[in-house]
Amino acid sequence: xxxxxxxxxxxENGAGKTTLARILGGLVAPDSGKVRIGGxxxxxxxxxxxxxxxxxxxxxxxxxxxxxxxxxxxxxxxxGAWNRRGAAARxxxxxxxxxxRELRLAVELDQPVGGLGVGARQRIEVLxxxxxxxxxxxxxxxxxxxxxxEVDGLLAVLRRVADAGGAVVLVAHKLDEVLxxxxxxxVLRRGRRVLTTEVADTSAPELxxxxxxSEVAGSASSSRRRGAPRMPGEVCPRAARxxxxxxxxxxxxxxxxxxxxxxxxxxxxxxxxxxxxxxxLAAVLAGVQRPDxxxxxxxxEVGWIPQDRTEEGLVGEFTIxxxxxxxxxxxxxxxxxxxxxxxxxxxxxxxxxxxxxxxxEGAEMVASALSGGNQQRVVVGRELLRSGSLxxxxxxxxxxxxxxxxxxxARIRELAASGDEAPGIVLxxxxxxxxxxxxxxxxxxxxxRLLEIAPGERTHRAIGRAMLGAQRVGNDx
Amino acid sequence: MAELSAVSSFLVAAVGLAVPLALAALGETxxxxxxxxxxxxxxxxIWGALGGALGALAAGSYAGLACGVxxxxxxxxxxxxxxxxxxxxxxxxxxxxxxxxxxxxxxxxQSRFGATGIALELPTVAALEVPLLxxxxxxxxxxxxxxxxxxxxxxxxxxxxxxxxxxxWGLALRAVGESPDAAYAAGVPVIRTRLLATVxxxxxxxxxxxxxxxxxxxxxxxxxxAGKGFIAIAVVVLGRWSxxxxxxAALFFGAAEALQFALQAWDSELPYPLFLALPYxxxxxxxxxxxxxxxxxxxxxxxxxxxxx
Numbered sequence: 001x002x003x004x005x006x007x008x009x010x011x012e013n014g015a016g017k018t019t020l021a022r023i024l025g026g027l028v029a030p031d032s033g034k035v036r037i038g039g040x041x042x043x044x045x046x047x048x049x050x051x052x053x054x055x056x057x058x059x060x061x062x063x064x065x066x067x068x069x070x071x072x073x074x075x076x077x078x079x080g081a082w083n084r085r086g087a088a089a090r091x092x093x094x095x096x097x098x099x100x101r102e103l104r105l106a107v108e109l110d111q112p113v114g115g116l117g118v119g120a121r122q123r124i125e126v127l128x129x130x131x132x133x134x135x136x137x138x139x140x141x142x143x144x145x146x147x148x149x150e151v152d153g154l155l156a157v158l159r160r161v162a163d164a165g166g167a168v169v170l171v172a173h174k175l176d177e178v179l180x181x182x183x184x185x186x187v188l189r190r191g192r193r194v195l196t197t198e199v200a201d202t203s204a205p206e207l208x209x210x211x212x213x214s215e216v217a218g219s220a221s222s223s224r225r226r227g228a229p230r231m232p233g234e235v236c237p238r239a240a241r242x243x244x245x246x247x248x249x250x251x252x253x254x255x256x257x258x259x260x261x262x263x264x265x266x267x268x269x270x271x272x273x274x275x276x277x278x279x280x281l282a283a284v285l286a287g288v289q290r291p292d293x294x295x296x297x298x299x300x301e302v303g304w305i306p307q308d309r310t311e312e313g314l315v316g317e318f319t320i321x322x323x324x325x326x327x328x329x330x331x332x333x334x335x336x337x338x339x340x341x342x343x344x345x346x347x348x349x350x351x352x353x354x355x356x357x358x359x360x361e362g363a364e365m366v367a368s369a370l371s372g373g374n375q376q377r378v379v380v381g382r383e384l385l386r387s388g389s390l391x392x393x394x395x396x397x398x399x400x401x402x403x404x405x406x407x408x409x410a411r412i413r414e415l416a417a418s419g420d421e422a423p424g425i426v427l428x429x430x431x432x433x434x435x436x437x438x439x440x441x442x443x444x445x446x447x448x449r450l451l452e453i454a455p456g457e458r459t460h461r462a463i464g465r466a467m468l469g470a471q472r473v474g475n476d477x
Numbered sequence: 478m479a480e481l482s483a484v485s486s487f488l489v490a491a492v493g494l495a496v497p498l499a500l501a502a503l504g505e506t507x508x509x510x511x512x513x514x515x516x517x518x519x520x521x522x523i524w525g526a527l528g529g530a531l532g533a534l535a536a537g538s539y540a541g542l543a544c545g546v547x548x549x550x551x552x553x554x555x556x557x558x559x560x561x562x563x564x565x566x567x568x569x570x571x572x573x574x575x576x577x578x579x580x581x582x583x584x585x586x587q588s589r590f591g592a593t594g595i596a597l598e599l600p601t602v603a604a605l606e607v608p609l610l611x612x613x614x615x616x617x618x619x620x621x622x623x624x625x626x627x628x629x630x631x632x633x634x635x636x637x638x639x640x641x642x643x644x645x646w647g648l649a650l651r652a653v654g655e656s657p658d659a660a661y662a663a664g665v666p667v668i669r670t671r672l673l674a675t676v677x678x679x680x681x682x683x684x685x686x687x688x689x690x691x692x693x694x695x696x697x698x699x700x701x702x703a704g705k706g707f708i709a710i711a712v713v714v715l716g717r718w719s720x721x722x723x724x725x726a727a728l729f730f731g732a733a734e735a736l737q738f739a740l741q742a743w744d745s746e747l748p749y750p751l752f753l754a755l756p757y758x759x760x761x762x763x764x765x766x767x768x769x770x771x772x773x774x775x776x777x778x779x780x781x782x783x784x785x786x
Contacts (some may be wrong), residue, residue: 288661304662312662315655317775326652327663329645340645 001184003135006158006168008182008199010175011211012401016191017171018371021140024169025057026050037136054135058125058142066114070107071096074128081131100127103157115250117275118307119150119430126154130161137161140171141372141399150273155181175204175402187211208402236263239390239424240285240302244294247280254280255291256448262424264389267416269439270428270450271463277448278394278428279307285392285426301330303387303423305380307394309372313379316368320360323367324349324382331386352381356407372399380408384415387423391415394428409438416440432463487735488619493693495731496623497522497685499630501709502716502723503637504681508553509713510641511674512654512776516571517556519706520578521679525549525686527582530599530697531589533690538602542626542687549683550676552578557675561668564780575706583699601695602626602688624692626684630724633681637720650674654774657781667781682706711757718774730756 001007011017022028024035026047034041037053047057064073074096075081081092093109100107107123108116116124122142129137139158143151158168158181172178178185179199187195187210195210240262247255254277262268272278283289284296286304306312314323325345328334334341334348349363356377360370367375380396393412397405416425428445429435435442442453444466451466501518508515515521525545532544552574560570590597602624611621620631641647652660653670661667685705690697712730716723737752 286662288664301664306662308658311656312658315652315659315775317655317772318652322648325645325648326660326665329648330664335645338640338644338646340643340648342643 001136001167001169003165003167004162005184006162006170006182008178008185009169009171009188010178010185010207011188012373012403015188015211017188018140019191020188021057021138021169021171024050024136025055025138027057051132051134055138056129056132056134056136057138057140058122058129059140064113064121064125064128067112069110069112070116070124071109073113073124074109074131076128078128078131096127096131099131103127103130103160104153105157115252117278119274123150126157130157134166136167136169138169138171142170143172143174143177151177175207178207179204211401211403236265236422238262238297239264239299240426241297242284242291242294243296245284245291245296246293247284247289247291249277249280249283254448255284257294258284258448258450260426260443260450262390262426264424265416265419265422266440267412267425267427267438269435269442270426270445271432271435271442271466272428272430272445274430276445278430278445280448281445282306282392282394282426282428285390299389301386301388303383303385303391305383305391305393305396307398309376309379314367314375317366319364319366320353320358320370320378321346321349321363323378324352324363324385327382327386348385352378352385355384355411356381357404373401373404376400377404377408380411384411387415387425389423391423391425392428393425395430395434396427397429397431397434409434412438432460436460436463485615485618487739488615489622490738491728491732491735492619492623492627493731494734495727495729496627496630497688497693497705498709498712498730499724499727500626500633500688501678501682501685501706502712502727503630503633503720504678505709505713506678506716506718506720506723507637507641507650508674508678509718509777510651510654510774511671512657512774512779512781513557513561513671513675514567514571514710514778515553515556515560515675515678516568516710517552517574517578517706518571518678518682518709519575519702519704520556521549521552521682522686522689522702522706522709523578523582523700524552525683526690526697526701527586527686528683529687529690530597532687533599538600538691539625541599541691542602542684545683545687545691546680547683549686550680553676553679553682554672556679557672561671561675564782566780567778579700579702586697586699596698597696599691599695599697602691624688626688626692629684634720634724641720651774654776657776657779661781671781682709685709708756714773715759729759 009017023030026049082089105123105127107127108120113121113124162168182199185199186193242258242260245255245258284291286302287298325340334344358374358377376399397408416422427438442458444451453463505518525548528548529541529545533541556570556574559565560567604622604624607621611617649665650670653665653667657667689701712723712726715726733756737749740752741749
């Protein structure tokens with residue numbers, strides 16, 4: 001890699017992207033081989049040393065201290081934040097703010113980051129990595145959680161970093177983003193480099209083929225086909241109903257009078273910029289948070305694909321089988337009294353792994369040992385099994401590669417079209433393309449309120465405007 | 478033959494001393510598996526000892542055991558209402574419950590019996606000899622000529638191992654301890670699970686306390702729990718949060734204590750506190766991983782829901 005280069009690193013889940021980035025970032029020592037920075041072979045033994053050599057990393061899973069404010073998190077590893085006596089350097093806050101303005105990153109510096117939405121946290125993470133002006137910036141799937149205009153903003157930030165002479169490594173799933181911003185691209189498959197090329201010399205189909213091998217090249221360009229819209233007069237039984245729901249999260253009012261009706265067999269898409277009440281709405285629909293006011297009629301068993309798979313989706317120290325059992329342990333078919341039908345659960349787990357093509361050594365593998373994408377596959381597959389008459393899916397394809405994304409979307413469509421037994425599906429996603437592709441109706445969640453988008457106005461622009469009207473930074477529950 | 482009987486009586490003492498530790502530690506294992514660390518366990522032990530004494534005076538020794546179970550559970554409920562329900566810091570709350578219980582039981586005892594210094598005489602729980610099994614040479618009398626609480630401990634170890642690792646309840650319970658967020662998302666009632674597990678732990682600690690007053694001594698004295706609750710917490714760690722491991726660790730502590738008594742009697746040249754310290758040194762060794770590292774439940778000691786901001 002050379003200065004000024006933006007290098008896209010792409011590949012399927014488990015292809016080794018994150019591992020390669022972690023080696024560069026000094027978090028993992030290579031079993032063999034050398035890392036060279038500025039022409040010198042270096043042995044990186046820790047993030048601090050990598051940072052001293054000018055390598056900064058933005059992690060796929062956030063490395064922020066939840067109880068610290070944005071400013072505290074940013075200053076934590078930045079030597080420039082402290083003067084010689086170890087006190088906070090004067091003017092540091094202004095420098096951070098100036099850098100944020102320069103990069104056009106809207107960040108909230110004074111709220112504890114634990115209470116912020118994923119998008120807001122990520123902006124802080126990016127700013128934190130860029131404060132010491134690194135020579136090499138690594139980003140591990142940074143766009144997975146961002147709204148479209150935020151993605152554009154981030155890619156512009158990366159371009160500015162490269163123009164200033166920095167080298168950027170962008171680990172990504174979405175081909176179009178890599179093609180839009182990268183100058184060179186490397187494709188990994190199962191831990192091997194299969195291709196490195198100038199972006200100008202390649203095309204999306206060629207890269208897609210290199211990523212997945214030749215067999216599924218066609219599915220790479222995401223299909224535009226939507227599920228058949230419901231006939232207007234057709235009335236399916238109701239799956240869930242919210243009326244006048246108010247709910248709080250962390251003491252702040254997150255939902256302010258939400259009304260929503262979901263019928264079986266329909267996909268209700270809820271778009272919106274992250275941090276406008278999505279997590280609370282999902283928790284209320286999943287039946288794990290009771291509304292403070294208003295009514296919620298919900299089925300007894302709800303499938304829920306939570307936004308934060310490592311914290312809410314899986315128990316890291318449990319095996320895949322145990323994680324499947326945990327979600328399904330209430331299902332009559334798998335229990336009798338205190339007993340769990342472990343054979344049945346084991347079969348269910350293997351079924352999930354087959355269905356979702358989870359790359360693992362077996363169902364007895366511990367969940368935390370799976371790659372992020374594979375963890376997500378387990379959660380999605382399991383919740384598709386669990387959903388009775390209602391499925392709540394929060395950004396279900398976040399962090400998944402093209403092939404897995406296509407598979408998950410196809411499964412969701414299939415589920416919605418599965419006849420009388422079909423669940424109602426609420427798709428809460430910050431990926432507008434996903435909502436438009438899958439949903440039968442679209443609503444926008446804005447500051448805790450739902451706006452219904454009329455069928456004729458389902459365009460990127462109209463919805464984007466509704467979303468943007470709501471865009472607030474930071475303290476946005 | 479004399480030597481053989483010395484070994485045998487040592488083993489009887491070791492098992493007898495291990496029983497209260499095993500009971501309290503088995504309960505605490507369940508509690509900690511839900512992510513709650515109940516430092517107030519010592520409080521449940523002393524309340525169990527007093528409850529056992531009062532119950533035994535009122536209605537006989539077995540009623541005393543039942544009474545000790547309930548008072549121990551109540552002390553743990555106090556802890557749980559604050560630390561689990563209201564989300565106060567577990568360590569501080571547990572310490573407060575322990576110190577408060579030691580003082581309060583002393584006050585209740587004095588107001589009932591006065592500070593006369595005359596030892597209280599309680600109806601004790603007699604040892605039950607299991608036919609056939611108690612005839613096994615050496616081990617037989619040690620294991621199968623004990624009072625009822627010992628048999629409770631023998632039955633609980635396999636029962637809890639099965640509950641924790643084979644049933645759906647155990648799965649939900651461990652998930653609460655490892656990752657309360659994920660358990661919550663899967664529909665497990667986190668707070669209720671933690672409350673019940675803590676009260677269960679307190680009930681067993683109460684039984685351990687009643688064992689002290691009704692089996693070991695036949696009397697009650699202030700502060701007679703003498704750190705048994707804290708040792709039980711060490712036993713949980715040494716036993717790596719598994720019921721079988723906990724029983725083994727409790728036997729080990731019991732044996733060390735019996736050895737120390739024996740050495741005191743033998744008038745050995747080594748100072749006996751050295752042997753008293755041995756189990757703790759080995760606990761420290763276990764903590765730093767000399768016997769392979771044990772991993773605590775991921776959410777141990779954490780508040781839930783987490784305070785954000």
